[in-house]
Amino acid sequence: MTHAILSCNGLDKPEGSVAREVAIRAAAATGSEIICPVLLHRAPARYKKALSENAVIVVDGCSTRCASKLAESLDIKVDRKVLVSDVLKSSGIALEPTLNLGPNGVGLAQAVVDGLLQSLNASSEPAPSAVSSVVFAPPTEHLVVTHDKFEFRIPVADYMFNENDVWVRAVDDVARVGISDYMQQSLTDINFFDAPKTDAVVDQFGELGSLESAKAVFEIIAPASGTVVAVNAEVVANPGLINEDPYGKGWLVEMKLTNWPEDRELLLKPEAYAKTVKHKAEEA
Amino acid sequence: MSDTTFMGVPRDKIPWFPTIDYDKCNYCMECDTFCPHRVFERREGDRKLVVANPNHCVVFCRACSKTCGPDALSFPNKTEILALIKQIRAEESAK
Numbered sequence: 001m002t003h004a005i006l007s008c009n010g011l012d013k014p015e016g017s018v019a020r021e022v023a024i025r026a027a028a029a030t031g032s033e034i035i036c037p038v039l040l041h042r043a044p045a046r047y048k049k050a051l052s053e054n055a056v057i058v059v060d061g062c063s064t065r066c067a068s069k070l071a072e073s074l075d076i077k078v079d080r081k082v083l084v085s086d087v088l089k090s091s092g093i094a095l096e097p098t099l100n101l102g103p104n105g106v107g108l109a110q111a112v113v114d115g116l117l118q119s120l121n122a123s124s125e126p127a128p129s130a131v132s133s134v135v136f137a138p139p140t141e142h143l144v145v146t147h148d149k150f151e152f153r154i155p156v157a158d159y160m161f162n163e164n165d166v167w168v169r170a171v172d173d174v175a176r177v178g179i180s181d182y183m184q185q186s187l188t189d190i191n192f193f194d195a196p197k198t199d200a201v202v203d204q205f206g207e208l209g210s211l212e213s214a215k216a217v218f219e220i221i222a223p224a225s226g227t228v229v230a231v232n233a234e235v236v237a238n239p240g241l242i243n244e245d246p247y248g249k250g251w252l253v254e255m256k257l258t259n260w261p262e263d264r265e266l267l268l269k270p271e272a273y274a275k276t277v278k279h280k281a282e283e284a
Numbered sequence: 285m286s287d288t289t290f291m292g293v294p295r296d297k298i299p300w301f302p303t304i305d306y307d308k309c310n311y312c313m314e315c316d317t318f319c320p321h322r323v324f325e326r327r328e329g330d331r332k333l334v335v336a337n338p339n340h341c342v343v344f345c346r347a348c349s350k351t352c353g354p355d356a357l358s359f360p361n362k363t364e365i366l367a368l369i370k371q372i373r374a375e376e377s378a379k
């Protein structure tokens with residue numbers, strides 16, 4: 001698979017200078033074409049071929065995420081993303097406050113590139129036989145919360161929710177996790193699922209990756225503690241499945257639960273979550 | 285909203301809300317535009333944005349910080365807050 005790299009030009013922030021450096025280094029390492037965001041914005045046709053023939057990597061410098069937003073506005077399908085400010089936070093590197101890259105800036109750029117190359121290599125290997133043998137039948141009956149012209153469905157059985165609109169469905173010590181119909185509708189069309197790594201160990205209320213739509217970035221807040229054993233590859237390839245079927249085909253990850261009896265005490269049953277949804281919908 | 289609870293604990297006992305670092309904030313107002321819960325309020329004067337309704341903030345949500353380019357929003361430590369919530373729940377049920 002060949003790639004095209006769309007990066008923020010980042011002329012006004014040190015993180016932006018790093019993003020630009022990441023694009024140059026990653027393009028050299030992978031033989032990819034660099035997409036200039038200014039030219040793309042000005043004349044999208046110039047990159048039509050590069051964008052249709054390659055998997056697109058988006059590099060954003062800071063959380064303003066200009067490159068991501070540009071891709072969204074042009075309906076560009078994104079294969080993967082990196083956010084320099086996130087890597088900066090987790091790396092412990094002290095980035096120089098200058099727009100010219102110092103040694104730390106160069107080191108950070110190389111660290112981002114290394115991470116990116118690693119993830120590209122990992123996904124070219126066959127995926128681990130991840131999905132559990134547990135059968136999760138789709139829900140049959142729903143509670144319906146109505147607000148104005150909207151209807152929000154909540155399955156009556158088996159699903160539990162945190163107040164952050166994430167559901168969990170446990171069968172013994174394995175669980176599936178996804179987002180509720182209410183959240184899926186609030187986000188509108190979801191166009192990117194930044195999935196957690198399989199084998200990631202997460203605490204209850206920790207982060208299980210994020211979802212992006214044109215409207216928002218949604219941090220997926222873990223409803224229970226455990227280890228990620230599978231990521232729904234179909235949803236990574238087609239995040240629209242979450243909008244189509246949030247409780248079924250649109251599931252996000254499977255976890256091996258490590259503290260379920262205690263964790264479930266802090267979750268809502270469907271009737272209680274229905275009240276929360278009603279409340280949220282009225283407030284929003 | 286002050287009568288609301290989170291997992292059975294009165295919301296005003298849970299110190300979960302964003303803190304604005306005024307040395308970094310550029311008043312782009314992305315966070316306020318983004319958050320549907322009226323946590324922030326715009327003001328006249330030096331500090332054009334304040335956390336006016338901290339208890340409206342959804343416990344464990346950090347979504348607005350992902351819209352903040354200068355990284356001016358911070359939140360408490362989740363593990364500590366969770367421990368506090370569990371402690372209050374235990375005290376309540378022991379009563």
Ligand code: SF4
Nearest residue numbers: 309310312313315352
């Ligand atoms: S998004 Fe960040 S910089 Fe913008 S107003 Fe909010 S705190 Fe300030």
Ligand code: SF4
Nearest residue numbers: 319323341342345348
């Ligand atoms: S954390 Fe969430 S609920 Fe709290 S202020 Fe930010 S967006 Fe609003």
